[in-house]
Amino acid sequence: MNRSRAELGGIPTPIMATYFAQRASAGLLISDATHVSPMSVSSLNAPCLYSEAHVNGWRRVTDAVHRAGGRIFVQIRHVGRVSHPSRLPNGTLPIAPSSIAALEETFTPDGPQPFPTPRVLSTEEIGGVVDEFRLAAEHGLRAGFDGVEIHAANGYLIDQFLRDGSNQRTDCYGGFAANRVRFLLEITEAVVEVWSAARVGVRLSPHTAFGDMRDSDPVTTFLHAAAALNRFGLAYLHLIEGVSGSECAPQENAPRLARRMRTAFGGSLIINGSYTRPLADEVIASGEADLVSFGVPFLANPDLPERLRSGKPLNSAATNRFYGGNVLGYTNHSEDARGYTDYPTLGNPSLFNHL
Numbered sequence: 064m065n066r067s068r069a070e071l072g073g074i075p076t077p078i079m080a081t082y083f084a085q086r087a088s089a090g091l092l093i094s095d096a097t098h099v100s101p102m103s104v105s106s107l108n109a110p111c112l113y114s115e116a117h118v119n120g121w122r123r124v125t126d127a128v129h130r131a132g133g134r135i136f137v138q139i140r141h142v143g144r145v146s147h148p149s150r151l152p153n154g155t156l157p158i159a160p161s162s163i164a165a166l167e168e169t170f171t172p173d174g175p176q177p178f179p180t181p182r183v184l185s186t187e188e189i190g191g192v193v194d195e196f197r198l199a200a201e202h203g204l205r206a207g208f209d210g211v212e213i214h215a216a217n218g219y220l221i222d223q224f225l226r227d228g229s230n231q232r233t234d235c236y237g238g239f240a241a242n243r244v245r246f247l248l249e250i251t252e253a254v255v256e257v258w259s260a261a262r263v264g265v266r267l268s269p270h271t272a273f274g275d276m277r278d279s280d281p282v283t284t285f286l287h288a289a290a291a292l293n294r295f296g297l298a299y300l301h302l303i304e305g306v307s308g309s310e311c312a313p314q315e316n317a318p319r320l321a322r323r324m325r326t327a328f329g330g331s332l333i334i335n336g337s338y339t340r341p342l343a344d345e346v347i348a349s350g351e352a353d354l355v356s357f358g359v360p361f362l363a364n365p366d367l368p369e370r371l372r373s374g375k376p377l378n379s380a381a382t383n384r385f386y387g388g389n390v391l392g393y394t395n396h397s398e399d400a401r402g403y404t405d406y407p408t409l410g411n412p413s414l415f416n417h418l
């Protein structure tokens with residue numbers, strides 16, 4: 064999860080190594096969404112993976128996790144239209160499949176502003192963006208990660224291609240679901256040329272409206288994506304389909320997709336979105352998913368696996384400390400530890416000092 068504790072320019076900091084090592088008892092850790100190029104950036108202190116300095120910074124994180132006995136995948140992301148010229152090289156416009164702005168606001172040096180109407184990627188330019196994901200995957204290997212998760216969820220660039228609310232292209236990347244899935248498949252192909260497919264996962268979020276996302280027929284779009292990914296033999300599909308009533312649950316009258324996507328995908332399906340231990344047991348017993356992932360509960364509980372096993376109560380998250388520093392570009396490292404690396408564990412209950 065993006066916690067915005069990297070240096071300006073996206074170099075991972077030592078505190079990030081501490082944070083992930085504290086959570087090394089996870090079956091699998093997945094890193095912050097990590098930007099694949101200067102044009103892919105959301106906030107300035109989110110981590111990146113396009114330069115040697117990024118590789119070296121992440122190496123400190125992966126070493127710390129491995130020393131603590133854990134495993135960590137890097138999640139690679141391009142945010143596409145949900146960026147702003149104030150954060151992009153030469154003040155340029157963000158890129159997207161179509162010239163459709165996300166009708167939401169973003170932080171800028173001049174206060175909250177609407178997302179701009181993005182510049183449309185030409186058909187010829189798309190291969191260059193695929194190459195950015197390939198390079199990030201190569202860098203991930205050299206940085207010592209155990210695998211890669213392709214972030215195709217939550218309204219970012221790949222999701223913008225998948226859903227017809229943001230993709231109105233008339234070339235082979237737009238129109239029918241088979242065309243809208245093409246960009247994701249080309250990126251997956253590129254990543255599995257670098258990594259064994261058994262070390263690569265993909266994250267999808269059919270119901271998430273975040274980033275002004277919508278699709279006229281999510282059942283067809285996402286079942287098509289799951290079936291098309293089947294051919295690669297990936298480690299997993301990571302589906303955001305929250306428990307009923309959560310932000311990322313299906314809207315009223317919309318069907319849950321997990322069971323059908325699991326069948327179409329044919330491999331392990333991880334499900335996510337406001338799960339608790341009992342609800343996780345339920346969703347696995349029901350056959351909708353093979354595994355459950357935890358976001359907010361894990362950021363607030365470094366020893367989450369032990370707490371889930373023993374039924375001990377969970378710390379609640381300090382939501383005002385979700386993001387460190389400042390999205391506009393300065394970092395304040397003494398502040399950054401608060402609500403990040405100072406959550407108490409069962410063995411050390413005195414750490415909690417960030418509220």
Ligand SMILES: Cc1cc2nc3c(=O)[nH]c(=O)nc-3n(C[C@H](O)[C@H](O)[C@H](O)COP(=O)(O)O)c2cc1C
Nearest residue numbers: 064065095096335336337338356357358359360385
């Ligand atoms: C502070 C914060 C940062 C997040 N960053 C990411 C991210 O970088 N990549 C991603 O795929 N999801 C991200 N998410 C979404 C979570 O991964 C997860 O889907 C969501 O919190 C629901 O799961 P949970 O109820 O277990 O927390 C973030 C959520 C929060 C609250």
